[in-house]
Amino acid sequence: MDASILQKVALFEGLTQGQLLRVAAIARPRGHEAGACLFREGETGRDMFIILEGKVRISQQVPGMGEEALAILEKGQYFGEMSVIEDIPRSADAYAHTSCTLWVIEREQLDHLMFTDKDLAYVLLWSFVRTLSVRLRETNEKMKTFLALSRF
Numbered sequence: 001m002d003a004s005i006l007q008k009v010a011l012f013e014g015l016t017q018g019q020l021l022r023v024a025a026i027a028r029p030r031g032h033e034a035g036a037c038l039f040r041e042g043e044t045g046r047d048m049f050i051i052l053e054g055k056v057r058i059s060q061q062v063p064g065m066g067e068e069a070l071a072i073l074e075k076g077q078y079f080g081e082m083s084v085i086e087d088i089p090r091s092a093d094a095y096a097h098t099s100c101t102l103w104v105i106e107r108e109q110l111d112h113l114m115f116t117d118k119d120l121a122y123v124l125l126w127s128f129v130r131t132l133s134v135r136l137r138e139t140n141e142k143m144k145t146f147l148a149l150s151r152f
Contacts, residue, residue: 005103008076009050011131014123022113022120027103032096045083045090047106051075054100060092072097084110085128 003024006012012020027050032038039045041060049056051073058071058079070092073079079094084107114121 005052006050009078010076011078011081011124011127013127015120019117019120019123022117023105023110026109026113027105029101030104031101032099034096034099036096038094038096038102039080039090040093041091042089044087045080046108047104048078048080048084048110049094050078050103050105052101052103055097056100056102057095057097058092059095067093081128081131083107 003017003020006015006020006023012023015023029052032054038049038056053075056073056077056079057069058073059067059069062068080090082088082091084105114124
């Protein structure tokens, strides 16, 4: 895999070239046609994804309303990272919004890589923390807006 792609992914900022090469070595390409379900809310996840080409829609099913898109992710963005941090069910659905090519990184391989390279683990774990913090802040803002609108 081409490690230069990872240099453009926020999660991997701060990794050395050698560390990027080790991450790229555990990534596997996977293609999907538009509309394909990548995973469903509630499923057990064991991998994360990096978008190489195309777009991915992250959504949830809202009772009485149907699908609510939470985000449309594009090239260079990543998703599913919570499943490589802890063993919990997926928190949303993911669909190929357009045909797309993804890199898949499995939890076991990433765990092994981080166990054998503590410097890489340190950088990645702080990147995960920043990502989760940003996403929590965005969710809080959406909840504020939702609560304000629900008063009418």
